[in-house]
Amino acid sequence: AGPGRAMRAAALAVALAVTAVALAVAAWRRTRPVREVLFFPSRPCCIEGLLAEAAEPGVPARPCPCPLPSGDTALSRLVRRLLSARRSLDLCLFCFSCPQLGRAVQLLHRRGVRVRLVTDAQYMGLHGSQIGRLRHAGIQVRHDQHSGYMHHKFAIVDQRTLITGSLNWTSQAIQSNRENVLVVEDAEYVKAFQDEFERIWEEYNPANYSFF
């Protein structure tokens, strides 16, 4: 019985080790962070369905009468990522004039998501800028007072998903330019950008203004 028991014990130990490795691999796969790249220009698309679904989840959206297709595009993917916010959306944007993205952000604000927006003082007044509308809707906006541009173009969803790249949030950029956007969940990148956001947010706190 000696060799038999030894074999059984060894087989059991190996089986346990194999199970442990399999579980570790499964855990790694499950928590594997999202990695996505979006390239622009995006095909034009209708995002009414996405907005309606986000406004009233589960309620079938009425078909939109506009002639645009509602397919899977770089823009629709970007909008989907933004609309996934449940708690917070931190935006750090050189310029923001795309009405579709403006509506998505307003919807999140109405849904109770805490939206904070930092933008560039010179570009916030550009033709078609969404900043006035967003402020009007009650969204907190801060802007810099420096001579250099606040040239970031990133968003952080729920302090967990970083959306960053070359894309300014303008219709021209979305529809006409070659642009890239990375969707990143790796904690190291996200933390670096979240810290940068908090630094800028505090630096441009109106309570610290000294010019009036």
Added chain:
Amino acid sequence: AGPGRAMRAAALAVALAVTAVALAVAAWRRTRPVREVLFFPSRPCCIEGLLAEAAEPGVPARPCPCPLPSGDTALSRLVRRLLSARRSLDLCLFCFSCPQLGRAVQLLHRRGVRVRLVTDAQYMGLHGSQIGRLRHAGIQVRHDQHSGYMHHKFAIVDQRTLITGSLNWTSQAIQSNRENVLVVEDAEYVKAFQDEFERIWEEYNPANYSFF
């Protein structure tokens, strides 16, 4: 001796399993891709030492007489990453007017690194643009013929390290703007950008020009 042998066999199996896991962890750590974020504006800095070291590795560089410090800055880190290229450097840049980065790229070209550059047709003629110098030095440059901007600002070192973000390669952006640059080695991101580069490179192949 039966229980003793069983215990020994089990202990051996466990020891093997532990060793296997330790080796796997070590392998994972060793191949763990670089993840770095650079924020700008960068403190001004002298990169002469970096360029000299890259031009003649091992030869002590003569101290630069300029008054700038040669410390660790966002710019020096960016330059270091570029100068690490051994085989190839693919550049996809909306505008390129920073003389320091221009010198780094020229040095790589002289050292035998295959440099390819895609840029924006409208912005390549901007005041201070490095594009003319780079072409003069023999570096292959292609530019788009579309109305939208070629607004990417990324570099790929040795088809392995992606350097991308909001930063245009201008002294103004480096010294004055709030900007971000990600250094990425995750294969998924790198492949997506390399494919985008090859697409644009081929699309703007002068052999396909139809306007003359």
